[in-house]
Amino acid sequence: MSAPLAIPTLNDVAKAAGVSTATVSRCLNSPDRVIDSTRDRVMQAVHELGYSPNFGARAMASRRTNTIGAIIPTMENAIFARGIQAFQEELRQSGYTLLVASSSYREDIEEEQIRTLVSRGADGLLLIGHSRDPEIYKFLATQGVQALVAWSHNEGAKLHSIGFDNRAAMRTLTESVLEKGHRRIAVVSAKRTGNDRAQQRILGVMDAVAAAGMDSEATTIFETSYGIETGALAFDQLMALATPPTAVICGNDVLAVGAMKRARELGLIVPSDVSITGFDDIELARIVVPALTTVHVPHREMGTKAARILMDMVEGKSGGQTEKLDADVRLRGSLGPPADLS
Amino acid sequence: MSAPLAIPTLNDVAKAAGVSTATVSRCLNSPDRVIDSTRDRVMQAVHELGYSPNFGARAMASRRTNTIGAIIPTMENAIFARGIQAFQEELRQSGYTLLVASSSYREDIEEEQIRTLVSRGADGLLLIGHSRDPEIYKFLATQGVQALVAWSHNEGAKLHSIGFDNRAAMRTLTESVLEKGHRRIAVVSAKRTGNDRAQQRILGVMDAVAAAGMDSEATTIFETSYGIETGALAFDQLMALATPPTAVICGNDVLAVGAMKRARELGLIVPSDVSITGFDDIELARIVVPALTTVHVPHREMGTKAARILMDMVEGKSGGQTEKLDADVRLRGSLGPPADLS
DNA sequence: TTGTAAGCGTTATCAA
DNA sequence: TTGATAACGCTTACAA
Numbered sequence: 222m223s224a225p226l227a228i229p230t231l232n233d234v235a236k237a238a239g240v241s242t243a244t245v246s247r248c249l250n251s252p253d254r255v256i257d258s259t260r261d262r263v264m265q266a267v268h269e270l271g272y273s274p275n276f277g278a279r280a281m282a283s284r285r286t287n288t289i290g291a292i293i294p295t296m297e298n299a300i301f302a303r304g305i306q307a308f309q310e311e312l313r314q315s316g317y318t319l320l321v322a323s324s325s326y327r328e329d330i331e332e333e334q335i336r337t338l339v340s341r342g343a344d345g346l347l348l349i350g351h352s353r354d355p356e357i358y359k360f361l362a363t364q365g366v367q368a369l370v371a372w373s374h375n376e377g378a379k380l381h382s383i384g385f386d387n388r389a390a391m392r393t394l395t396e397s398v399l400e401k402g403h404r405r406i407a408v409v410s411a412k413r414t415g416n417d418r419a420q421q422r423i424l425g426v427m428d429a430v431a432a433a434g435m436d437s438e439a440t441t442i443f444e445t446s447y448g449i450e451t452g453a454l455a456f457d458q459l460m461a462l463a464t465p466p467t468a469v470i471c472g473n474d475v476l477a478v479g480a481m482k483r484a485r486e487l488g489l490i491v492p493s494d495v496s497i498t499g500f501d502d503i504e505l506a507r508i509v510v511p512a513l514t515t516v517h518v519p520h521r522e523m524g525t526k527a528a529r530i531l532m533d534m535v536e537g538k539s540g541g542q543t544e545k546l547d548a549d550v551r552l553r554g555s556l557g558p559p560a561d562l563s
Numbered sequence: 564m565s566a567p568l569a570i571p572t573l574n575d576v577a578k579a580a581g582v583s584t585a586t587v588s589r590c591l592n593s594p595d596r597v598i599d600s601t602r603d604r605v606m607q608a609v610h611e612l613g614y615s616p617n618f619g620a621r622a623m624a625s626r627r628t629n630t631i632g633a634i635i636p637t638m639e640n641a642i643f644a645r646g647i648q649a650f651q652e653e654l655r656q657s658g659y660t661l662l663v664a665s666s667s668y669r670e671d672i673e674e675e676q677i678r679t680l681v682s683r684g685a686d687g688l689l690l691i692g693h694s695r696d697p698e699i700y701k702f703l704a705t706q707g708v709q710a711l712v713a714w715s716h717n718e719g720a721k722l723h724s725i726g727f728d729n730r731a732a733m734r735t736l737t738e739s740v741l742e743k744g745h746r747r748i749a750v751v752s753a754k755r756t757g758n759d760r761a762q763q764r765i766l767g768v769m770d771a772v773a774a775a776g777m778d779s780e781a782t783t784i785f786e787t788s789y790g791i792e793t794g795a796l797a798f799d800q801l802m803a804l805a806t807p808p809t810a811v812i813c814g815n816d817v818l819a820v821g822a823m824k825r826a827r828e829l830g831l832i833v834p835s836d837v838s839i840t841g842f843d844d845i846e847l848a849r850i851v852v853p854a855l856t857t858v859h860v861p862h863r864e865m866g867t868k869a870a871r872i873l874m875d876m877v878e879g880k881s882g883g884q885t886e887k888l889d890a891d892v893r894l895r896g897s898l899g900p901p902a903d904l905s
Numbered sequence: 906t907t908g909t910a911a912g913c914g915t916t917a918t919c920a921a
Numbered sequence: 922t923t924g925a926t927a928a929c930g931c932t933t934a935c936a937a
Contacts, residue, residue: 228706230930241908246932256906271705276682277619278930281913296648296663302638309638309665318679321638321663323651337660340618341683363613364570449846482850504791508824510852572914583924588916598922620914623929 229270237266249274280342288318289531290338291347294326294416298447298475300501300520301349304371307524308347315532326447328353328415339364345535347371347527351378352417367534367541371527373418374545381534381541383527385548387418390516391425391470392432394498394550397514398468399433401558403496406430407441407466409455409476422472422500441466445476452479453486460487460495467495467559474499474506474515481509481555492557502551511554518548571612579608591616622684630660631873632680633689636668636758640789640817642843642862643691646713649866650689657874668789670695670757681706687877689713689869693720694759709876709883713869715760716887723876723883725869727890729760732858733767733812734774736840736892739856740810741775743900745838748772749783749808751797751818764814764842783808787818794821795828802829802837809837809901816841816848816857823851823897834899844893853896860890 235242240259247255248263255263266272280286289312293301309319320338324331331348335357338346345367358379361368370382398406408426411419423442430437443459445451452475459466471477477499484491491497491511499506499515506513523546533539569575577584582601589597590605597605608614622628631654635643651661662680666673673690677699680688687709700721703710712724740748750768753761765784772779785801787793794817801808813819819841826833833839833853841848841857848855865888875881 231932232930242931243909243933244907247907250932254906259906271702273678273682273702273706275623275684275930277622277684277915278913279682279932280619281617281623281915282930282932284913284932296638296644296651297641299639299641299644302641302644306638306665310667319664322661323648325652336615340615340621342617342619360613360615364615449850478850485852505847505850508791508820508847508851510827573916574914584915585917585925586923589923592916596922601922617914620929621916623931624914624916626916626929 229272230275231272233270234263234266234272237270238263286342286344287316288320288341288343289345289347289528289535290320290322290341290343292322292324292331292334292338293349295323295447296321299503299505300473300518301372304520304524304527307521308528309524311525311528312532315528317532326412326416331415332357335361339366345369345531347531348380349373350417351375351380351382352415352420355379367531369527369531369534369541371523373421374543375417376543381530381543383523383530383544383546385518385546387421387548388425388428390548390550391422391500392428393425394500394514394516395426395429395470396432397550397552398470398496398498398556399429399435401468401496401556403466403468403559404435405439405464405466405559406468406470407443407459407462408470408472409443409445409452409459409480410472411447411476412444419472426470447473447475449475449479449482452476453483454479456480456483457487460489465495468556469495469497471497471499474501474503474513477513477515477555478505478509481513491555493560496556496559498556506551506553509555514553514556515551516548517551519546522546571614572617573614575612576605576608576614579612580605628684628686629658630662630683630685631687631689631870631877632662632664632683632685634664634666634673634676634680635691637665637789638663641845641847642815642860643714646862646866646869649863650870651866653867653870654874657870659874668754668758673757674699677703681708687711687873689873690722691715692759693717693722693724694757694762697721709873711869711873711876711883713865715763716885717759718885723872723885725865725872725886725888727860727888729763729890730767730770732890732892733764733842734770735767736842736856736858737768737771737812738774739892739894740812740838740840740898741771741777743810743838743898745808745810745901746777747781747806747808747901748810748812749785749801749804750812750814751785751787751794751801751822752814753789753818754786761814768812789815789817791817791821791824794818795825796821798822798825799829802831807837810898811837811839813839813841816843816845816855819855819857819897820847820851823855833897835902838898838901840898848893848895851897856895856898857893858890859893861888864888 322334350373374384413419443455502517534541664676692715716726755761785797844859876883
């Protein structure tokens, strides 16, 4: 029952096994370069002492970490959780460890997290979106850390990215809405600050509105934080307008589901009284009644591919690549023609 | 455009600023112990060089990391995501960094992740549930790493835990179901292997069944993996039985929502044709129609409190504590009396 | 096949 | 207030 007060080190193992630290190190890293009998003795000592290598020391001596970091806005958003899960599974298969941090959608926290992960020796970083202080790119370059952006496609950006064209996808979706005959539309968007996906999606709506020759000023934009309840509250506000919209285009599925919930509570029938659309195509979109018209985003595919691209970058196999994934509109029951406006 | 080939070190900063490494270190760690003029000069050099401290070296020299690790079964499950988000926010406020890893519900991967996080210097670890190889507790003790279990309350366990009594909560819920008059019930559970929450919840159902004097053999248990679709498939199977259940008790809300979805697709009305219950009380439970009867779990509260307890343990302020949170049944529309069986 | 010893980038002790 | 310098735990030439 005497608790060892000191954490066992390589040296302790070496002494216990009666060999040098170099030999212990070899047993752990290239076992074939050590004769069987010694290895057995060493491994036994390792187990008896409960030895675990000190990562920091190892990283410092070997100058490699096999670690990738990812910084997402929040773990609470299912789409990031899903993409990151796939990302991590792919990395793990190749022997990399993933460190995940979240920024709460704040640029300053993201920057802090980038520094934290870099100082922890991350060989590469996965970031979300392109909206951040350009200074940070210099920092990453100085530190020799590779970075890749996901969830947003952008050919001209500083960093390579894998994702889809948020703007084009939202434009296509909005065109579908307009084709149904809607002329009074409103947008419920996530907060745009530091969130280029949200910005791009609104621009996509505006593209379609402008192309249809409508007055873009007449399109109400309601900005709110992420959540079902905030979506519901936004819907309330929009319906209280003098001329409420006949279609509510939401920046993501969660907001849209909140809107649908409130519509039901207000006694409004979707889509005959009001149409509602989302973005992401999370499972929830097919659970609600009627099912939600939305944009399908291949989150897991994105995570998997991001892992491959980033590993290639880190290993110097490529300088990185920008890849565009398809995000297509899924027309479902929540979108219909507007009611007769009499 | 000449990319610096070497990552700047403390030494580089010291040279650039014309001081010793000790002074640079002081500027970074205890700025007040350095005179203003020198500090300004040093900080300028830090910025110009894009210096970032090497975490491994720092940890090795200072023998502290201010890092907490958490290993959750999967990021895709909203309840973990939510609890961990709260956990991380609380840690961050006290200057700790959180490293998150996921085990895909596999004990072997969890063990691997524990070793990874420990070797990365985590001062403390948050683990889910009590189901793991006891050997690992020895390892943690040897390494001097504090660990706390969440999502599962258990007074007698090896580790301190914060959570709720899964078994008692499920028993209470089941009693509500039986009170409605149901006598043919079925359980849709997550995979029990290595998942004590799932095991406990089933035991809770059986407790209530036994207490009601019913034949526990007659209670079908269907085990499946996590997901809406798997919940739907499980429901299919149960309804195809010779004597289908009148109430389906699901191990979590996601499975329950899948069951509700399939019920609707089969033309069954909930609850008049079949009652369905969940566990967790995620937002989704209040979105579906009818709303889901479930057990409310205070995920965020658990995350926040877990952070405080674990930080106290790591800082030696306490030897840890086991705390039980309330998880109470929320009766909603998805549970009603059974249809006339005639 | 194994051992010796020189780093790796910090912090901390002790002097100056 | 600052500077030398010895750890910290590990890897890796280079020798034996």
